[in-house]
Amino acid sequence: MxxxxxxTLLDLARFDLMKRANTxxxxxxxxxxxxVVQESITxxxxxxxxxxxxxxxxxxxxxEQAFFVGQRFVVKGEIxxxxxxxLRFLKSPKGTPxxxxxxxxxxxxxxxxxxxxxxxxxxNKEAALPKGREPAQSDWTK
Numbered sequence: 575m576x577x578x579x580x581x582t583l584l585d586l587a588r589f590d591l592m593k594r595a596n597t598x599x600x601x602x603x604x605x606x607x608x609x610v611v612q613e614s615i616t617x618x619x620x621x622x623x624x625x626x627x628x629x630x631x632x633x634x635x636x637x638e639q640a641f642f643v644g645q646r647f648v649v650k651g652e653i654x655x656x657x658x659x660x661l662r663f664l665k666s667p668k669g670t671p672x673x674x675x676x677x678x679x680x681x682x683x684x685x686x687x688x689x690x691x692x693x694x695x696x697x698n699k700e701a702a703l704p705k706g707r708e709p710a711q712s713d714w715t716k
Contacts, residue, residue, distance in 0.1 A: 575621045581613070584645050584657055587629040597680045604679055605666040611640055612701050615657040625649060634658070635690030636673035642694050658694060 588608070592598040601607065621627055627649045634642040639662065646656040663671050677683045 577615070577617070580615060580617075580621075580647070580655055580657075583629060583647075584613075584615075584631075584659065585610075587631050587645060588643065588659070588661075591631050595680075600680045601663070601676070606663050606671060606676070606679065607666075608661045608663050610659055611662050612660040612698070613657055614697065614701070615655060617655045619649075619652070619654040621647060621649070621654055627654065633688060634694055635688040637690060637695075637698075638672060641673055641676075642690060642698070658697060660698060 589598065592601075592608075627647050630646050630648055632644045634644045636642060641661045643659045643661060644657070645659060647654045663676050665671055671679070
């Protein structure tokens, strides 16, 4: 399995979770859909053909703008790969609802609100471009 397949399977697992939780249907009826803003994955072991694995998905928390989801590939209790994904939602034709608004759209968050782990906050800060700095084509030609 190559690295692109891992990310595709993580997308499908997030969709599956939203579908089973009836979140997908509620958001779709309001013309809202998730988009990946940022993600990072760490590979520990290779998933070989016909190896049975599970994908575990967990909402790590959210800030004022985005949700953060943890996902991992597990074989017999051993983690083979682990990812953190930053998600935002878009509303058609225009709009970017906040996590608070998304939670309201799907009927509220009924579990205890997770505290965003410090390492996720740090990961998010380190991955962001400095304020006012846009990526420039010239950065790649030097």
